[in-house]
Amino acid sequence: MSEAKALTVDELFAIDSLLQPEEREIQQTVRKFAAEHIRPHIADWFENATFPVKELAPEFGKLGLFGMHLEGYGCAGTSATAYGIACMEIEAADSGARSMISVQGSLAMTAIYKYGSEEQKQQWLPRMAAGEVLGCFGLTEPDFGSNPGGMRTRARRDGSDWVLNGSKMWITNGTVADVAIVWAQTDDKIRGFIVPTDSPGFQAREMHKKLSLRASITAELSFDDIRLPEDAMLPDARGLAGPLGCLSEARFGIIFGSMGAARDCLQAAIEYARTREVFDKPLAAYQLTQAKIADMAVELGKGQLLALHLGRLKDQDKLRPEQVSVGKLNNTREAIEIARTCRTILGANGITLEYPVLRHANNLESVLTYEGTAEVHQLVIGQALTGSSAFR
Structure with a gap:
């Protein structure tokens, strides 16, 4: 007696039947991209603890993966569900690749999109969506992970400028980022700042000897009297x-x-x-x-x-x-x-x-x-x- 044809994992729950045509198209496009550009190399990247962020970022940008469900500013403007499906296909290849996309779009770009001024959005978001500018997100500190409200990083006023001091840890893309979204204590609660990584006093050191997310760039950031203009602060974010x-x-x-x-x-x-x-x-x-x-x-x-x-x-x-x-x-x-x-x-x-x-x-x-x-x-x-x- 011949065996019945085996179902695939996808067929068992028929998840694809619940997707809209655009969502299925995105699913197949991203799955194909991952098969061609990530899967053939991911074992070596993982073993060698590296990830070609600069090389892949423009390709991710062409696919519209950065800030995918944000509207305008060069972003794809898809549904949130379509963005989730893209994350599923990228992480099926490797979590490190999805983390890179999440940090760029869901953290750094979203901070500017939700809480930034129109000038800040125009300055940064189109280039970030294209993968021309890479961002990182500085919240976690060595002693404050689950309790970010206890952070010690501080920004103080000095005339019309801000002066930033402190450190952050476990920062994805930290050593390859062009801009960092840094959260700091101020006299007016916790505020967010857009910090170009070439600012004097900014240092990023890659973290090594990881046993997880090896195909991902992880860094420790430090800020030593970084002087920022008044308009570096995200105006619409106040508190945690x-x-x-x-x-x-x-x-x-x-x-x-x-x-x-x-x-x-x-x-x-x-x-x-x-x-x-x-x-x-x-x-x-x-x-x-x-x-x-x-x-x-x-x-x-x-x-x-x-x-x-x-x-x-x-x-x-x-x-x-x-x-x-x-x-x-x-x-x-x-x-x-x-x-x-x-x-x-x-x-x-x-x-x-x-x-x-x-x-x-x-x-x-x-x-x-x-x-x-x-x-x-x-x-x-x-x-x-x-x-x-x-x-x-």
């Missing part, structure tokens, strides 16, 4: 609501992106199990293997449906921050579990860069943590449901 609003945009991309990494792991594990023979029959023919695959496929499908639902809410301007936390918590947590389980199916081969699963699992350790740890999002959801804050 400014940087947190940008983080919510980045988290949205992660909700989709993490499912891309999980999907890539599951596809690799299924293909391996179908061709690997153990005790004279395919590994895929064993009940324990099928149980793992079935459980992972169900969690992947649920995560994709959740991402799509949240995307539709965002497109209707109805997405709440607590719902973003639900998506980030669930999808990163399930993605890393899927990656780890796929590694068990591949056995010893799973620890090599010949297959993507442990690379994805290592990357997802960072994705699970940045833009709010799992614990932070649990407390956000808990506060939303109980009305009581457990943060302090």
Whole structure:
């Protein structure tokens, strides 16, 4: 008796049937780009702890991936859901590539778009959308990650200028950025500043010996009496609501992106199990293997449906921050579990860069943590449901 034709992971939940024609076109375009420009090189980039940001940035710009769902200023102006789908396809190749896009568009560009003056938007956004100018986002400090309100970086008035001092850590694109969005304490709460990286007193040092997001540039920034003009400040951001609003945009991309990494792991594990023979029959023919695959496929499908639902809410301007936390918590947590389980199916081969699963699992350790740890999002959801804050 012949075996029935196997479904693909995508076909099991028929997610594609829920997409609009433009969204499907973006999905296929970005998937093709990743297959041609990222996948053939990503194992070497990961092993060598490098990523060709300057070379790929103009290509990302041509695709419209930077600030993709922002309107005007050279941005593509797509739906938020389309942007999420693009994140999914890029992160299916590697989380580091999606992080680079998120930092440029969802953090640096969004800060200028949401909180900048019209002059600031005109000056920076078109070139950033094209990938001609690269940005980074300076919020996290060595001693202040989950509690950004405690930051020590400070900007003080000196006549009509600002003088910036402090440091930031874990800054993606920090050593290759042309401009940094830096958040600092002032006498008027936390404010954001547009800081050209060639400013006297600006230093960026690449961080090495990472075991996660190796195909991503990560830096420590320091500011030593950087003098900035008055119009370097983002006028419409005052307090933590400014940087947190940008983080919510980045988290949205992660909700989709993490499912891309999980999907890539599951596809690799299924293909391996179908061709690997153990005790004279395919590994895929064993009940324990099928149980793992079935459980992972169900969690992947649920995560994709959740991402799509949240995307539709965002497109209707109805997405709440607590719902973003639900998506980030669930999808990163399930993605890393899927990656780890796929590694068990591949056995010893799973620890090599010949297959993507442990690379994805290592990357997802960072994705699970940045833009709010799992614990932070649990407390956000808990506060939303109980009305009581457990943060302090």
